[in-house]
Amino acid sequence: MNPLWPQVRRVLKKTLPPDQFTQWIEPLEVTTLKSGHLVLQTPSRFHYYWIHEHYLSIIQSCCRKIDSKARVLLQMPDGQRKSSKTLRPFIGNVPLATTFLTSQTFENYVVAPFNHFAFAAANDIFYDGNPKFNPLFIEGPPGLGKTHLLHSIGNGWQASNEGIAAYLSCRNLLVYGPSIPAGPYEALWQTLSTIKILLVDDVHQLPAEGGFQQQLREIFNWCYDTGKQMVFAATRLPHQIPELSSGLRSRLGWGLIVRIQEPDIDDCHQVIESFLGATKVPVSEDICRYLAEQGPLNFHEIKDFVEKLQEIVEKEGTLPSLKERSLGIHASTTPRPERLSIQAIQKEVCAAYDVSLEALPGATKSRPLVIARQAGMYLSRKLTGSTYAAIGSSFGGRDHSTVIYACRKVRAEMRRNRPFAERIVEIEKKLLEVYREETLVKSRN
Template sequence: MTEPKHTLVWNNCLNIIRDIIRPQSYRTWFEPVKAVRISGAVLTIEVPSNFFREYLEEHYIDLISKALKRELGKEAKLEYNVRVVSGEDVVTFPQQSTQEIKNKSVPFPNQAGNITNPFVIPGLQQLEIDPQLNPQYSFENFIEGECNRLARSAGLNISANPGKGTFNPLFLYGGSGLGKTHLAQAIGISIKKQFPEKIVLYVSANRFQTQYMDATTVKNKLTDFLHFYQLIDVLIIDDVHEFAGKPGTQNAFFHIFSHLHSMGKQLILTSDKAPVDLQDLEMRLLSRFKWGLLAELLPPDFSTRVEILKAKSYKDGITLPEEVINYIASRVSSNIREIEGTLISLLAQSTLTNRNINLDLAESLIEKLVSKNKPEISVDRIQKIVCEYFRIDPQLFLSASRKRELVQARQISMYLSRNLTKSSLASIGTQTGGRDHATVLHAYNTVCDLLDTDRSFRKYVVDIEKQLKSS
């Protein structure tokens, strides 16, 4: 009788592994392992315990992966079934990413002298540049949805051709917890896999600022600081809005940006706002932020939230009932970080109280986490309240009509949207009948002027704002 495919594949892998490792290690760590099934390029093996799985991941995953790719191709992946000691239940875990991400040593011309690496402690003179990338922030772990499709597609395009296309810089913007850092690092990780020789560096704006301040306190160290960053092939700066009000840091980054861009190096920037909405940043810097592609990440819709929950629970080896996933996705909607935090809290509750994860447990937890929170103030909600306040048909509100009462209502809505939400001017305009950011900015300035000169108008705005904050 012919053996099943999964058994044949695993036996072929074992033949390779047996020739490489010591016999005692093979008997201890590989003989108890059984192949369970194969689906596409994913082979599932069963291990006796979670400790067993973790040991294989830590000590043998590179060897197993190479053997598996010889059998199933470069897309091959491993999945574990961990048998629970107390019964017949099995928990499934995906293969974890353990590959260390390194840059090659940077070659310096002799005349450059001793260049200071701002990422190492003085005195430790080996110039090795740690890319500062988290292996878990990969494209494989990034869930695609309507909220991030443009940004993710641009990231994949850049990964295949860094610094060569029109998406340079890539400027990712959106509210907190929407995946900007994850996506930016995923691009860096993908580039390192495809172009190992490229020097990739991820750094937060706050850390860049600290390094700059340190460099200004020592003679000639600022030159070294600039020279160091000008050697990077792919520079990822997180939270560039934190450069606001720091002219010295902005000037240093301006020169680094200009040099890298002119040399065909890739820049990836993240911010909580679009360039047009950033304050206290030099115009020459803001204009350069717009040279490439601006991609906004929005809060995930329901279907994306469901996929995030499924992916996260699968990664953590948790089996969640469909009704629990749908319930959490319907109640926790603001950002990805909050969704993941809710899932962690649910797992902790289940473990500490020795209860199964079911709808009752999810409802009791969610009630404590979100039931007392006021509804999030969004552009849609502001428009709804404004229309109700002035008794305007929502379709007319979004139309092209220039009637005075409609124009006034739109201007108040856009003013409040800018003040009470994190939406960009462009996003507010799009949601207000497809208007552009210049129209939103004009509306905002008009309302600001009227608040100082028109008492009745000021009362409208105050009343609506109170209603939004109290409801």
């Protein structure tokens, strides 16, 4: 062994805490000292990038105190080295994105009561250099701005030169296949050593197979230990995603969890007005209100409606004046596939809570019936394309405001009561399994 390294080790042993020295410095092996370079080999890729990020400057400083001309180089184990010029950062076969949609920024995000808390938390990530929570987990229904917030954070970081932000949608992992090749894995860790914030979308679609969860857990540990900010988004809370490992579910809840609520009529009205306000199409108040009352609406559907409305104005030179015309535009821009029926949901909910199907739409207010009724409304809203009014009609002619209240009540209880949440998730899972089987049979016929 070259005599320089033992001397450097002795200095490092006095400088670093014992546990850090044992874990990170002791495994290093000197391979050679040539041309003034002390070459240290690490036992693994992970070790290489951790040393490079945290200890290389300290080792270099100690080395120069002993030999002012010597320089320290790190080397990976044989068979694990590959030219970084040929590598791109991947999770599995899916590349991490370091560019973001310029159309999705904080400035054009529509803030309303149903999403203001999530918006404020995302803003805090961007504006506060040392946020008080890590990770941030954003949960909410599809199409209500979770991805927009992630891209807003990414755009903000890139524009302010705060550092590199990286984005991954777990949805793509389902498309690109399960393998985790060594080369891209190496490139992934190279990229992680340079980023300042990691944005992970569609966590509820993270595959259980293929090693993705183990890899994401390693990435989480790396980012958390090195103080790199993480933001996750999903349509369900961590404990409501049964496909996730217990370790990941626990970690995703370490920081702050914020929810984007189901928008009510006033929220939808505000969003519609905001989208229309960005155009030159003056739509009357009654049409905006009428559309908001139809539901369910999300940002994508509202944007499609506004674009369709603009096309009509450009072609015909006039605005649709009838509410029916506006509703027709809405329906044509939001085609929905065949969904579960409300009746099927009611039947499954009654079986789960052991209540009478005949009594479900009635006026009886016993606790089991009330819970089953609210759960049925919530699942009908989530799993079908039905409006609040249509759901209310199927539950004994109840008003749409009752359905909105039931949806919020169930969501609040799911956050507070884990057994309750697990039962709702189990009912949903059974319904989807039955639906898939029926769809498969129909496709074969």
